[in-house]
Amino acid sequence: MSRTGPHASIETDEQTDTSNETSLARPWNVIVHDDPVTPMAYVVQVFMQVFRYQQPKAQRLMLEVHNTGRSVVWTGERETAEVYVQKLHARHLLATLEQVGVD
Amino acid sequence: MRIERDVEGNMQIRGLTLICADTLHRLPEYLESDDPAVRARLLPQAYEDEEDEEQWRKYGASELEHLFLSRVEIVRKDLAGMQAEGRGPSVSIGRDGDDEARIVHATYRLSIPARHKAAWLSALNGGSHSIFIRHGLAPEDMSREPGTLGDEEKDTALLRVHVLGFLVHLLLEADGYRYDPELTEEDPL
Numbered sequence: 305m306s307r308t309g310p311h312a313s314i315e316t317d318e319q320t321d322t323s324n325e326t327s328l329a330r331p332w333n334v335i336v337h338d339d340p341v342t343p344m345a346y347v348v349q350v351f352m353q354v355f356r357y358q359q360p361k362a363q364r365l366m367l368e369v370h371n372t373g374r375s376v377v378w379t380g381e382r383e384t385a386e387v388y389v390q391k392l393h394a395r396h397l398l399a400t401l402e403q404v405g406v407d
Numbered sequence: 408m409r410i411e412r413d414v415e416g417n418m419q420i421r422g423l424t425l426i427c428a429d430t431l432h433r434l435p436e437y438l439e440s441d442d443p444a445v446r447a448r449l450l451p452q453a454y455e456d457e458e459d460e461e462q463w464r465k466y467g468a469s470e471l472e473h474l475f476l477s478r479v480e481i482v483r484k485d486l487a488g489m490q491a492e493g494r495g496p497s498v499s500i501g502r503d504g505d506d507e508a509r510i511v512h513a514t515y516r517l518s519i520p521a522r523h524k525a526a527w528l529s530a531l532n533g534g535s536h537s538i539f540i541r542h543g544l545a546p547e548d549m550s551r552e553p554g555t556l557g558d559e560e561k562d563t564a565l566l567r568v569h570v571l572g573f574l575v576h577l578l579l580e581a582d583g584y585r586y587d588p589e590l591t592e593e594d595p596l
Contacts, residue, residue: 396449402455
């Protein structure tokens with residue numbers, strides 16, 4: 305998906321602006337947002353399945369989503385982040401991508 | 408309601424009451440809803456940036472649409488095998504004074520092959536979201552008991568959401584998952 309996806313064009317663009325290069329190098333956060341419907345146990349199971357997290361970490365992240373409304377569940381390169389978001393959407397979790405350091 | 412799991416991971420949900428069986432039979436309809444608000448929830452936004460989101464819609468979301476279609480087919484196929492079990496009370500369905508009666512089956516059973524489990528879990532969750540949105544439930548309704556909302560349609564919708572949520576728990580527990588609030592990240596598993 306990602307090779308023909310959103311940032312394929314960015315990879316082929318000529319970058320002459322240093323700030324853009326810095327921006328491209330910044331990692332991306334995968335953020336999961338709270339919703340009133342998805343069972344908490346299912347969220348834990350999805351984190352374990354998608355990210356291969358151990359249950360304690362998956363539970364901590366789920367509780368962070370539940371208590372604060374959102375949680376950064378993974379950070380890394382954009383291509384991988386997109387794959388994760390797609391997997392989370394496939395399971396009907398609310399997930400977004402956000403570049404680190406962008407307000 | 409209970410679940411039986413064989414050594415290969417195939418599951419059979421037994422003792423599904425009428426409301427459970429009926430809610431499950433409606434699952435494809437919930438998942439295929441063309442209500443724009445439901446579609447927006449089942450295929451949510453990934454990016455805040457409009458251009459990025461447009462690209463996401465073009466590639467990522469369209470792949471998801473295909474996945475959802477194939478998932479509905481899996482659910483439909485398994486639902487076709489749902490069978491009645493046990494017998495409930497005899498109820499009159501007579502018309503115009505006809506006292507014809509029929510036996511209402513008390514419970515139903517549903518078999519879910521191991522390879523379909525992930526599709527079912529996602530479908531149950533997606534169906535819950537669809538019901539929640541279509542019937543205008545509010546987040547605070549989720550902590551209320553069905554029957555206390557003062558609106559028959561919403562009460563039934565809330566009951567159906569709880570039914571699907573309970574089935575998610577059943578499937579997860581049958582697969583060995585147990586929520587343990589005492590677990591810490593230092594604990595070896």
